[in-house]
Amino acid sequence: MADVAKLAGVSSQTVSRVSNGHESVIPATRDQVLAAMRQLGYRPNSAARALRYGRFNTIGVILFSLASTGNSRTVEAIATHAAAEGYAITLIPVDVPTQDNVLGAFTRMGELAVDAVIVIMEIHLLDAATVTLPPGVYVVVVDSDAGDRYSVVDTDQADGARQAVHHLLGLGHETVWHVSGPETSFASQRRAQAWRSTLEAAGRPVPEPLTGDWSARSGYAAGLSLADEPGCTAVFVANDQMALGLLRAFHERGRAIPDEVSVVGFDDIPDSAYFPTPLTTVRQDFAEVGRRCVQRVLTQIREGQAAQPGTDLVPTQLLIRDSTATAPPVAETIAARKPKRR
Amino acid sequence: MADVAKLAGVSSQTVSRVSNGHESVIPATRDQVLAAMRQLGYRPNSAARALRYGRFNTIGVILFSLASTGNSRTVEAIATHAAAEGYAITLIPVDVPTQDNVLGAFTRMGELAVDAVIVIMEIHLLDAATVTLPPGVYVVVVDSDAGDRYSVVDTDQADGARQAVHHLLGLGHETVWHVSGPETSFASQRRAQAWRSTLEAAGRPVPEPLTGDWSARSGYAAGLSLADEPGCTAVFVANDQMALGLLRAFHERGRAIPDEVSVVGFDDIPDSAYFPTPLTTVRQDFAEVGRRCVQRVLTQIREGQAAQPGTDLVPTQLLIRDSTATAPPVAETIAARKPKRR
DNA sequence: AGACGTAGCACGGTCATTGAC
């Protein structure tokens, strides 16, 4: 900075005023300073600034994986909105979700230059780690049921599942099968719970759910099982990728979609409209989730105090495409299917 | 720090010694200090540290979008490897790839607390922005042909495309059609060039390529066109998502895969093994790309000087699944197809 | 001599104060 001041023939004071947009600098002087900055390739040292102001203008994001569409789209939205507010995003990946690694991430986070943290993970792994969270760092959690302790933003998983099941029951299906995500996922749990309670509320039988791991591979495996299940005419799959695998399994086993079996997914990934059968699915608004996370975090930073615990639910929307149709007559279903088995 | 010192009954000197792992501290004292740190939730101020050391232990990543599988997987690998080396990742998203926005990203980057930058984008937009890159910040570029000016890491796009075309020609296909990505993408350009030159080297006719935008939607549109193309028995699609759309278009038009038409994709996204026809595709090792980026960046930081310009190519691998097969006899192709048109 | 305290400086920028033109 002293160099810039010397080159511009002013004091370092004036350089500081210029770089912070202070008003009481005459335009001619300002231009001179700016020219000197450009010439010397000067950039204000953000560490010094942060040290002075006590803020880093950075938000940390802790997550397990960017591999899922949901996470990467949420992170993108967070990064975009944070950037618009002058905040940068620091990613802290936790590759294997063990207690130790999560603790490590928080410890590292504690040493990092962040003003707040957005956590995208299952909250039960967060529990034990909580104590090590440095005070004064604000937290917003995504994909969690910890609304009683944290500020939580999430998709309204339950309502999405409810819409899916209602849609299928409304088409005349006796009941709805379910392929869930992994048991460790709260999103998966909430979708499964809502599926179950909606069926129970309608007085329908509740079939044993199948468990997948979000991957197309696991959806394919589930599909092979369900194709042999008598009376299965409707399936609610907990995400679109598993639905892709399931569609293929049903196709291989000669089960026509949607004529014999209706399928509903979850997420609305861009590809789902181009699955072999365009998929009826529950749309998640990841961008909105990201936006609200940033908004909540910034509110806390600006007000200087933690937000009230509570859950902010982003609505979902059922997109009806071609993978769902009126239920076939019961007798026909079982009779028609049997001969088709290898 | 003074608080910790007071609580532990030592001087701030000793606290500093403990937190930096200095040797001449007796274990008993060290434990006392550590206990005080835990009790007070003390974390060393990284701004002050950065100010002292002149390093931030942070790498910036500039990118357009996390939406594509490739980008998000590369970023994840970067974040993981950087974390293993004690570096954090700061994301700088550029939502709309205009010259202005890229310039803005670099300006912001200049003010950010980063020691180096990894740029994931088409390099021609980088050209004009280059001048504003602050000196002393090291750069590694992904997905670019700027190996003459920058340190570049990239998938060996050309070899991947060559493998795909050779595979199809080896199956007896007269020639290979191509659905490319957007013209603005260098990855797309290189795949298309290699496709063309491989055909030319083999003395085969080069059909007019179709242009998509990486989306399944655009692949579907291209598929509808190609289904009407006489003599089209083999298609090399520039990514898997477009291949998904293309498969559906071909299916709708009654073109059997792989019996009538063979299809090869690019990327090997996890879903591609569960497409309606399991896709033969060129596997990209995104994790390795990310790893090498971090390695290159850290080498520069540690040696304190920019790397020699040059391109580091990560090999690809052709995965043969079920979407490719021996070419049908020429006469049969055209004859068999015609009646199937609506 | 080993373990630890005290003091002072440096890192780079911001801001308040004082005073000059």
Added chain:
DNA sequence: TGTCAATGACCGTGCTACGTC
């Protein structure tokens, strides 16, 4: 009165140099 120079305190940490027991 407005614009700017000069000076020094300050942010939190790390390190050197010395001192003490």
